[in-house]
Amino acid sequence: MPVRSRRTLLTAAAVTAGLTLAAVTPALAGTGTSHTRTAAVSSAQGDPRDATQRVADFYGAYIDSVWAADDPAAAANAKALRAFYLSAAAQKKAADYERRNHADGILFAQNVPVKWKVAYTGSGMGHATSRVTLTWGDGAHAQVTRIEVQSDLRTLKITGLKPAG
Incomplete structure (x- = not known):
């Protein structure tokens, strides 16, 4: 595969990943336009031995x-x-x-x-x-x-x- 084709393919993959992350991040953070009411959790942790x-x-x-x-x-x-x-x-x-x-x-x-x-x-x-x-x-x-x-x-x-x- 020529260098230019590889560079174009990598650029397209990076742009796609960036757009996907931009679209998914608000939903994961709960900042989208949702009709359900959710409380923000600042952190969570656990210990399976407790x-x-x-x-x-x-x-x-x-x-x-x-x-x-x-x-x-x-x-x-x-x-x-x-x-x-x-x-x-x-x-x-x-x-x-x-x-x-x-x-x-x-x-x-x-x-x-x-x-x-x-x-x-x-x-x-x-x-x-x-x-x-x-x-x-x-x-x-x-x-x-x-x-x-x-x-x-x-x-x-x-x-x-x-x-x-």
């Missing part, structure tokens, strides 16, 4: 999955998340709760929260305890519920879930 972080990872991914009810992969993803993050006993208890109450056994509700927060509350006897705070709606009168989550410090699996006062 039990509380794993609870936060689970609830974030699980809520994303159940929120996206129109996505055909969402239900399968929520099921896979349960299998990965919860012990077998915790999965069974969540399923039992769902049969008895006709509500989600992870969220202890029939709908999906708009916000969530996870905080470490203590540890002992090989377990860590976290408090998940779920916010149902926006504004001054948004309802808040809390869930006590117990995790095994060796396996990092969630071993217990219960509504907290």
